[in-house]
Amino acid sequence: MTAASRGIRRHDALRALLSAFTAVLLCACMVSAGHAAPKPSAKKLRKELAQLQKQSETMIAEYHAGRVELQKVEKSEKVARGNLERAQRQFDSAAAEIRLLAAEQYRAGRMGMTAALLVNTDPGAMLNRLALTQQLIREQDAKLQGFAKIRDFHRAARTAADERAEQLRASLKKLDGQKKRAEKLIGQIKDRIDRLYPTPGLRRADGSWVPQLPSGPDNITPRMRLVRQLIAQRFGPRFGIGCYRADGGIAGGGEHPLGRACDFMLSTGGGMPSAAETNRGHQIAAWAIKNARRLGIMYIIFRQRIWHVRTGTWRMMSDRGGTTANHYDHPHISVY
Structure with a gap:
């Protein structure tokens, strides 16, 4: 038997062994699938995702409206506090005038009575002076009552504003919690869609992946195409996604x-990207790290840093x- 024929026989035996192993795996998967609950379809998950995103957008709109109203209430409370401080100063000033006038009346009355005993002063003149003093006191008292009403009104307004602001803060806290829970659920559904x-x-036994050849009009590998598709669906291709190019330093x-x-x-x-876009870049990088081993991602470059699956x-x-050369305006993702 020649070496060539022996090699052919070994190849046929290996192929038969692989076929048998594949059949066993398929049977095991079918049995497992028979006992496991059916997985939701991508269509059903996307429908749930759309509903949750709509609810989340409603919560965000309510949260924004609540913040605007809270700012208005806080502004009204600030105005009421300023009016109260002015009213209180006016009240204190008027009260001081009343006290001074009362003291002067008391002294004038005592002195008038003493003078009347010592000197036969005209009683009519004394009554006129007393009537004038009482008139002034009544005018000051009316003024004081007016200031007291102003003070009490603004004090009530400030109390109401404080209570409304507290109610709004509680509502915003509740809305914020609901929004966070909705965002968490949205993230979970997106993860489930990715895993479909x-x-x-x-994949090799050590967890690494066998390299693939590019194909199709975009000249990228099927593995890279899947990563691009999932990121575009999840984060949006807002400023474009660049993949194949002839230059790139193969050496x-x-x-x-x-x-x-x-x-x-x-x-x-x-x-340089905006703060919101930079945050989107961090989210893309975090997603790629989270799914690196499952999707065959080898390394990520972003903001002059590199993350490799081997080191983690x-x-x-x-x-x-430069901004682009240092990857400040884009995350770069490479697959095996």
Whole structure:
């Protein structure tokens, strides 16, 4: 028997063994599927997701309206507090005038009575002076009562504003809790949708993935195509997603020419992204880290740092001299 024929026989035996092993796995999966509850379809999950997102948007709108109303109430409370302080100063001033006038009346009355005993002063003149003093006291008392009403009104207004502000803060706290719970549930449903898509390709025993060849008009691998699809569905391709390009430093280890890398842009023209877009970049990177082993993601570059699945940690990179070159305007994701 020649070496070639022996090799053919070994190949046929290996193929038969793999076929038998595959059959056993399929039977096991079918038995397991028969006992397990049926998984929800992507259509059903997307319907649940749309409903939850609608509820979340309603909560966000109510939360925003509550914040606006709270600002108005706090402004009214501030105005009422200022009016109360002015009314209190006016009240205190008027009260001081009344006390001074009463003291003067008391002294004048005592002196008038003493003078009347010593000198025969005209009683009519004394009554006129007393009547004038009493008139002044009545006018000051009316003024004082007016200030007291103003003070009490503003004090009541401030109390009402304080109570309304407290009610609004409690409502906002409740809404915020509901919104967070809805966002958590939305994230869970999105995770379930992601897991409905099996990762293309073969996985080695050590957990790494066998590299794939690019295909299709976009010149990327099926594995990279799935990662791009899931990120676009979940986070949106707002400023575009760049994957295959002929240059990219194959000699230096770049995966773009191999169809195994994509850039998820956060701005255009090399500009620094906004705070919201930078946060979206962090969310994309966090999602990629969370799903790295399942989807065959090899490493992520974002904001002059690189994360590799082998180490599971971020490390700084050397300065390449620009916003785009240092990956500040996009997360870069490479797959095996």
